[in-house]
Amino acid sequence: MRLSxxxxxxxxxxxxxxxxxxxLREQAPDVLCLQETKCRDSEFPSAEFRKLxxxxxxISGQKGYHGVAIVSRLPFALTDKRDFCAMGxxxxxxxxxxxxxxxxxxxxxxxxxxxxxxPDPTINPKFKHKLAFLDELAGWITVDKIxxxxxxxxxxxxxxxxxxxxxxHKALLKVVSHTPIEVEKLGAVFSAGPWVDxxxxxVPKEEKLYTWWSYRAADWAKANKGRxxxxxxxxxxxxxxxxxxxxxxxxxxxxxxxxxxxVVAYFEL
DNA sequence: ATGGTGGTCCTACCA
Numbered sequence: 342m343r344l345s346x347x348x349x350x351x352x353x354x355x356x357x358x359x360x361x362x363x364x365l366r367e368q369a370p371d372v373l374c375l376q377e378t379k380c381r382d383s384e385f386p387s388a389e390f391r392k393l394x395x396x397x398x399x400i401s402g403q404k405g406y407h408g409v410a411i412v413s414r415l416p417f418a419l420t421d422k423r424d425f426c427a428m429g430x431x432x433x434x435x436x437x438x439x440x441x442x443x444x445x446x447x448x449x450x451x452x453x454x455x456x457x458x459x460p461d462p463t464i465n466p467k468f469k470h471k472l473a474f475l476d477e478l479a480g481w482i483t484v485d486k487i488x489x490x491x492x493x494x495x496x497x498x499x500x501x502x503x504x505x506x507x508x509x510h511k512a513l514l515k516v517v518s519h520t521p522i523e524v525e526k527l528g529a530v531f532s533a534g535p536w537v538d539x540x541x542x543x544v545p546k547e548e549k550l551y552t553w554w555s556y557r558a559a560d561w562a563k564a565n566k567g568r569x570x571x572x573x574x575x576x577x578x579x580x581x582x583x584x585x586x587x588x589x590x591x592x593x594x595x596x597x598x599x600x601x602x603x604v605v606a607y608f609e610l
Numbered sequence: 611a612t613g614g615t616g617g618t619c620c621t622a623c624c625a
Contacts, residue, residue, distance in 0.1 A: 350625095352616080352617060352625080353616095353617055353618075356617075356618095377617085377625080379617070379618065380618095404618085404619095405617085405618045405619070405623090405624090406617095406618080406623090406624070406625095455624080455625055457624090457625095467624090499625095555614085555615080555625095556614085556615040556616050556617095556625090557613075557614040557615050557616090558614075558615085559614085597616095600615090600616080600625080
């Protein structure tokens with residue numbers, strides 16, 4: 342069977358429900374993982390998703406900030422909602438699928454802390470939190486821990502690890518999202534799998550690849566100062582089942598867009 | 611080098 346899994350930092354699911362609906366109608370992924378939903382679970386537009394054929398929902402939200410959700414056409418079981426750093430932030434949700442003729446697949450959806458502006462954990466508590474989150478994640482999410490299942494990890498990880506994941510590597514070395522310390526810590530999470538980077542499986546590391554463009558540009562497309570902050574990783578066991586991926590760059594040009602665009606991975610199970 | 615825009619929810623805070 343074919344399985345498609347999308348991830349999108351929507352920056353308010355209520356404000357942009359029409360954009361989400363357009364994406365689901367046009368691309369029709371089996372599963373969509375959202376970050377920065379920015380609403381309580383009771384305020385999540387569940388009815389709209391059900392109308393669009395996405396009847397299975399796992400929602401972990403909070404008032405105003407953060408918030409993650411998984412909406413799906415396929416049934417799943419909710420398996421986890423871990424409170425990393427015990428701060429009460431809604432930044433993770435996990436579900437398990439049972440594809441026909443395939444072993445179970447665990448899907449983790451993450452919204453990693455952005456980390457503020459100052460890349461020094463001794464003076465910036467938000468950056469300290471980001472690094473602590475990554476340390477905790479590296480110790481927790483090993484694929485062999487869940488050896489009975491395949492695993493997919495998606496989300497806004499708020500880090501662009503490779504040189505060609507940013508518009509200017511040298512200029513961004515001291516900019517939060519591309520500093521060596523957080524890239525190293527994300528690398529520890531990646532190695533703990535081990536994981537396969539689904540996007541870079543299809544785009545060589547020598548080529549630019551972005552999933553986010555700042556709102557603070559007069560013309561985002563012309564400046565094209567992007568970063569690859571959104572990721573899809575798959576366990577090595579699932580690697581042979583990957584069949585493609587897509588970054589929906591055009592959605593950055595839609596009316597009142599999110600600053601992130603959807604990323605989709607395709608599997609043949 | 612700086613400030614640029616956009617979200618939540620009404621006052622700053624966060625991205």
